[in-house]
Amino acid sequence: MKRPLLIAICVLLGLTSGCGSDGSTPDPGVRTEDAEAVDLDNLLIRVSGRAEVLPEARRLLEALGQPVPSLDGVPVSIEEPLRLAVNDVNATFGTGALTADGAFSVDGVPVREMHQSLAAGLTAPGLVRTATVIYDTAFTSARPRTDLVDTRAWALPESFHDALSAAVGEPRLLRHTDDKAATLRDAGFVLGRVVDADGRPVAGARVTPDRTELADRFYYPNADFSGVGQDGTGPDGLFVYVHSGADAETFRVSVEGADAYTPRNVGAAPGWGLMLTVYPGSFPPP
Template identity: 80%
Template sequence: MKRHLLIASCVLLGLTSGCGSDGSAPDPGVRTEDAEAVDMDNLRIRVSGRAAVLPEAARLLESRGQPVPSLDGVPVTIEEPLRVAVNDVNATFGSSALSANGDFSVDEVAVREVHLSLAAGLSAPGFVRTATVVYDTAFSGARPRTDLIDARVWALPEAFHDALGAAVGESRVRGHTGDKAATLRDAGFVLGRVVDANGRPVAGARVAPDRSELAERIYYPTADFSGVGQEGTGADGLFLYVHTGADAETFRLSVEGAQDYVPRNAGAAPGWGLMLTVYPGNHPPPEP
């Protein structure tokens, strides 16, 4: 039964990377000729890092004289988000709670269950349900083979979601969803940032989905979040994809004219948002 569910999830979500069981491709930049064989069917890893309120959200709240909500004790779940969206019972790998400074650590994450990506999901009063990608098979074509450390996870306050939705405009959201949703959360969305090799936001970048019919769903918020455009990222490097409000869907995102940016796995489903940092090369850059 478990195997049948895994195959069904792969077919429904269009997953190909990591859906096999051999996991034979090595991680990029790692010498493997003298390494012992890794039993991918039984390998379990630790995922650890730190969560923080999205900097732009914190800045907006402070400009309004509103407090930035605390993350102390907020639950964090290590999961494959699009599999969670289709109610795959094997899509959640473990959970913990954030410390006062946002630190978290989740042990015993079963690598064999990773198909497309790993994300850290956050859900708590005052925050929109989000999942931040911490591992993407797009880079190696394989599941993770080692612990994931220093993962950076972003929390999205309700107030910032509402401001972002107002910037897009309810009429656009309704148009993109066939009148099924009036908010970004109900539609489903991807909120991403394009950064350079040093982790600094890239202005003027254009993000392209691998399906041309999705291009009109990508927006770039203005610096004050009073509106959106479709020309390219602003100084903060942010972009927004608005989903259809219908079933879970996967696709890939690349940066136009930038060959050193690997096309990234992305996806969306109603009720939550995917948080994604797009960077050049195969390894996350340091925090700026």
């Protein structure tokens, strides 16, 4: 996709931060007078980390006596969720495969191609197509300048997706999609978790979008995934956003009444789900 078209997409989707290069440089918090200049237009970075089956999915499968999918050899792609959402054929910047313990490392990721965020995408039989946000320009208003290490991605088994779709309920899914989709995958969705500074799930948190017309699309699964509510997160800190089943939408989500949580970039489109962890401060918890 040509750069002018990408800029046009950014304008149409209402994006500003991180969409294109504005020349701004965030304060890194250290002295940099003697640091070597970084050529962002030609910078290639390595992205490494680990993927694992979503803990709640593992718990549910084990409770039902069902096998937990192996991630050994599962393909992983480093991609731009914004570009993925608008079906850009150049949304993927590098690929690799998970090891038996879920580790991955992808070299040569071109920073200049990223506009809003980077995600680790997982696609394999038995798993729903997902992209887990691993870098968000919401924190720095800039692209990454170093390798990304110790990132974390989540794998979402088909059976857990089906249970989550059933918890939201077909009537709600059909209502939000004008009768186009009866599952979260067909609608498009965001599955997020609110955690504290130590990475512990936060119960009772409310997630609000910066577009008020989308507020009624957020749901909070209960502890056994038998249903959902709209009052706040349960003990797992999870929330689900149901997309319209139509064209891509992007927006930001905040944690209501909690200024320590930076508003995060999210987006959704039919056929896949965006995964993210919402945490206070600027750095992911350990």
